[in-house]
Amino acid sequence: MDTDNNDPIDPQYEDVATPVPPLEPSPPEELGPMNGLFDWITALLRQPTSVADNLLNDKGPTGTNVFMWVFLICHAAYGLIMGLFSGDAQLYLVPLKMVLGTTVCALICFPSLFIFSCLSGAKVAPGKVFSILVGGLAVCSLLLMGFLPVSFIFTFSAESVPFMGLVHLGVWLVSIAFACRYIRKSLLLGVPQGNNFFYIWNIVMILTLLQMSTTLRPMLGPQEENHPVVSAKKKFFMVHWGDALDEELD
Amino acid sequence: MNGVVEDISLLCRGEPTQLKSWIRSGRTQISFLVGSIILCGGIYGFTLGILRSPEQAIYAAIKFPILIFATVFFNALLNGMLAMMLGVQLRMEESIRAVLMSFSIACLFLASLGPVFFFHLWNWSPSDQGNSFFYWKLYHIAMIALAGIIGNVRLLNLLVAVAGHAKGQALLFSWLLANLFLGCQLSWILRPFFGNPNIGVSFFREDALERSFYEDFWVTFQGLMNQFS
Numbered sequence: 001m002d003t004d005n006n007d008p009i010d011p012q013y014e015d016v017a018t019p020v021p022p023l024e025p026s027p028p029e030e031l032g033p034m035n036g037l038f039d040w041i042t043a044l045l046r047q048p049t050s051v052a053d054n055l056l057n058d059k060g061p062t063g064t065n066v067f068m069w070v071f072l073i074c075h076a077a078y079g080l081i082m083g084l085f086s087g088d089a090q091l092y093l094v095p096l097k098m099v100l101g102t103t104v105c106a107l108i109c110f111p112s113l114f115i116f117s118c119l120s121g122a123k124v125a126p127g128k129v130f131s132i133l134v135g136g137l138a139v140c141s142l143l144l145m146g147f148l149p150v151s152f153i154f155t156f157s158a159e160s161v162p163f164m165g166l167v168h169l170g171v172w173l174v175s176i177a178f179a180c181r182y183i184r185k186s187l188l189l190g191v192p193q194g195n196n197f198f199y200i201w202n203i204v205m206i207l208t209l210l211q212m213s214t215t216l217r218p219m220l221g222p223q224e225e226n227h228p229v230v231s232a233k234k235k236f237f238m239v240h241w242g243d244a245l246d247e248e249l250d
Numbered sequence: 251m252n253g254v255v256e257d258i259s260l261l262c263r264g265e266p267t268q269l270k271s272w273i274r275s276g277r278t279q280i281s282f283l284v285g286s287i288i289l290c291g292g293i294y295g296f297t298l299g300i301l302r303s304p305e306q307a308i309y310a311a312i313k314f315p316i317l318i319f320a321t322v323f324f325n326a327l328l329n330g331m332l333a334m335m336l337g338v339q340l341r342m343e344e345s346i347r348a349v350l351m352s353f354s355i356a357c358l359f360l361a362s363l364g365p366v367f368f369f370h371l372w373n374w375s376p377s378d379q380g381n382s383f384f385y386w387k388l389y390h391i392a393m394i395a396l397a398g399i400i401g402n403v404r405l406l407n408l409l410v411a412v413a414g415h416a417k418g419q420a421l422l423f424s425w426l427l428a429n430l431f432l433g434c435q436l437s438w439i440l441r442p443f444f445g446n447p448n449i450g451v452s453f454f455r456e457d458a459l460e461r462s463f464y465e466d467f468w469v470t471f472q473g474l475m476n477q478f479s
Contacts, residue, residue, distance in 0.1 A: 108365040115362035118262030119355075119400060126255060197400070208366055211373055234373050 028053040028189070031060060040066040044138060052186030053130050056124060064131040074141030075099045081148060085155045085164055086222040093229060094219055101212040102226035106133055109205045113183070116201040121191045132186045140179035147171040161221050162248045165241075168220070176206060214240045257282050258341050261355060266411030272283035272351065273412070283350040285361050291315035295443065297367045300443030301374070309453045310443045317440050318353045321433045322346060332424045338413040348405060349425060356401035360393065387444050402426055406449035440461035
């Protein structure tokens with residue numbers, strides 16, 4: 001077949017022949033005026049990158065205080081539903097444990113989040129990293145609220161503690177996965193070549209939170225009289241889950 | 251961001267354009283690198299020894315930075331010569347600064363996870379102390395390896411910017427081998443860090459200079475093989 005290099009490119013192949021410049025990520029949309037709690041919640045769910053952009057680039061209000069309250073109230077509300085499973089003292093103990101446990105975990109993991117964000121190439125001050133962490137916890141809390149009706153139905157129909165634990169674990173894992181995604185994407189905003197260091201931090205955070213749920217046990221079973229609010233016996237969370245399953249099968 | 255936090259951020263981001271000046275001149279940065287290794291290495295050393303006893307933790311907090319500085323010091327000549335032989339334009343003191351930077355990043359990484367290590371340790375069952383020691387040791391060996399990889403990945407960016415891709419990679423690989431080879435032996439001499447629960451707490455072992463890390467590794471390996479055969 002004869003070919004002539006001077007032939008014009010057939011229009012149907014033109015798109016293929018012309019090198020396409022790599023697409024630059026479009027800058028996040030501007031956040032409009034934020035009036036109150038619901039505007040912030042909507043923004044966090046619909047435009048998370050815009051919320052993070054506002055915070056990281058000092059473009060406007062950051063909403064950290066609002067997110068802090070969202071985290072506290074929603075975690076306490078989800079804790080209340082968990083506490084309903086056993087009732088009595090657990091009604092106020094579980095919400096308290098949920099809020100305190102998650103707060104302590106966030107504080108424990110904060111120094112490593114700052115170092116991991118730097119290792120990932122993000123140029124962010126520690127205070128802003130903390131605000132992003134609070135935003136992530138707010139995302140987790142909002143998703144927990146989304147799952148609240150589901151958990152509520154199971155709370156009144158299920159009887160087995162390990163099964164209920166599995167339901168809450170599933171709900172929590174989905175919520176924390178989105179929180180980790182928010183934190184990762186926000187801190188990598190504007191970093192051209194982000195790496196995978198944040199995934200290591202996500203694993204650290206999730207393992208620490210899972211261990212905290214065992215440290216603060218009982219979170220689901222009844223709080224027996226004359227027993228300490230937090231079990232004094234130390235256990236690895238996997239061992240605790242195994243023991244709970246064994247008890248159920250016996 | 252204030253000075254120290256800005257330095258930590260810059261070092262961990264590994265921005266070659268700015269870090270080149272740290273290698274070339276930075277006298278103030280040297281004190282930052284040394285300070286971060288002493289402080290962060292000390293914090294991490296403390297977490298290593300705390301499972302055995304607070305006394306062992308204090309010993310390990312002192313010895314961990316010593317281990318790093320000894321590795322850098324005893325390998326300084328070799329690392330500088332390797333840079334020259336591989337055609338990388340780094341003087342002796344510049345190669346020392348570069349190696350210190352990588353160790354500093356590793357120490358910052360390990361120390362930042364300190365609260366997490368403490369929390370997980372606090373949840374270990376005291377009745378399981380014997381097994382805990384084995385897993386604690388394994389867990390931290392993995393963590394130290396990860397920290398070493400992260401520190402070197404960051405150093406690689408800088409060496410590539412200074413010397414080009416091929417030379418930078420070759421230099422990093424040769425430094426890594428030299429530091430690993432000596433570092434393992436020095437950690438053997440400076441042992442115990444974790445503190446075996448069956449042996450008393452001490453700063454140095456009485457037989458510190460007997461045998462080597464590699465001989466012991468070989469004996470352990472043979473023992474394992476005999477168990478399987």
